[in-house]
Amino acid sequence: MKIIKLFIAVILLIISAISAVMYSGIVNVAADEPHTDLVYWLLETTREKSIEVAAQNIDVPDLSDPELLLTGGMDYEFMCSSCHLKPGRNQSDMSLGLYPSPPNLTIKAEEHDGHKHRDSTQTDRKNFWVIKHGIKASGMPAWGKTHDEQRIWAMVAFLKRLPTLTPEQYQILTALD
Amino acid sequence: MKMLTKIALVLIPTITLSTAALSHDPEMHKMANEKADCKNMDHSKMDMKDPVAMAMMKKCMQQSEKTEIKVDHSKMDHSKMSAEKSKVKKDDSHSSHNH
Numbered sequence: 001m002k003i004i005k006l007f008i009a010v011i012l013l014i015i016s017a018i019s020a021v022m023y024s025g026i027v028n029v030a031a032d033e034p035h036t037d038l039v040y041w042l043l044e045t046t047r048e049k050s051i052e053v054a055a056q057n058i059d060v061p062d063l064s065d066p067e068l069l070l071t072g073g074m075d076y077e078f079m080c081s082s083c084h085l086k087p088g089r090n091q092s093d094m095s096l097g098l099y100p101s102p103p104n105l106t107i108k109a110e111e112h113d114g115h116k117h118r119d120s121t122q123t124d125r126k127n128f129w130v131i132k133h134g135i136k137a138s139g140m141p142a143w144g145k146t147h148d149e150q151r152i153w154a155m156v157a158f159l160k161r162l163p164t165l166t167p168e169q170y171q172i173l174t175a176l177d
Numbered sequence: 178m179k180m181l182t183k184i185a186l187v188l189i190p191t192i193t194l195s196t197a198a199l200s201h202d203p204e205m206h207k208m209a210n211e212k213a214d215c216k217n218m219d220h221s222k223m224d225m226k227d228p229v230a231m232a233m234m235k236k237c238m239q240q241s242e243k244t245e246i247k248v249d250h251s252k253m254d255h256s257k258m259s260a261e262k263s264k265v266k267k268d269d270s271h272s273s274h275n276h
Contacts, residue, residue: 066235069228070235070236161228171211173233175213177236
């Protein structure tokens with residue numbers, strides 16, 4: 001009986017602590033004020049695990065067709081490059097202003113700060129899932145509401161090659177016809 | 178309180194002044210809607226088995242086909258043009274529509 005009372009007391013304490021933090025307005029939600037390391041780690045780990053689990057059963061189709069680079073490239077230029085940059089452009093309003101900041105997708109995945117990336121099929125799955133569903137409370141939109149899976153896979157195919165492209169190659173692949 | 182005032186005195190001008198350095202050329206907001214710059218392609222450096230090279234070739238072929246149709250006026254037969262125009266006018270009658 002004693003232990004149950006103690007348990008209830010602890011729960012009440014936690015709830016009131018959380019409410020105090022919430023209602024006092026002490027939490028700073030400004031995007032130009034980074035999270036503390038602890039909060040950052042909590043959010044990042046939660047996000048990485050969530051995406052990993054959600055994406056694990058996605059079948060990756062053949063992504064080697066050159067045509068995919070053309071559809072994916074054009075979509076990337078118009079929908080993504082403002083946030084995720086492109087060869088020859090290493091910052092933008094969005095890349096500087098958003099928090100969490102959009103990763104620079106023109107850099108090889110292994111070179112992103114702090115991320116762990118495994119084999120490329122796993123990366124393709126995760127990229128597909130993220131593009132389709134977006135990421136809550138970040139600037140990353142869910143593109144699956146307005147684009148079919150074929151177009152999303154084309155963007156996944158394009159992302160695989162993006163870090164290797166020169167500004168000239170990028171320009172040709174992504175220009176409007 | 179004194180410390181706070183000091184911090185404010187240093188920080189407010191610093192932040193205000195540094196925002197000017199962060200703003201940038203309005204050029205960057207222009208939407209790129211240019212055509213593929215195919216003159217820059219160096220075929221000797223391209224591996225034709227690479228999907229990127231294949232995609233670039235395809236893009237530039239498509240583009241040159243399109244611009245040819247658009248720009249090549251030499252095949253226009255002016256003698257036929259007035260005839261075409263009157264034909265269009267005739268076909269344009271709405272008598273056959275039944276709404």
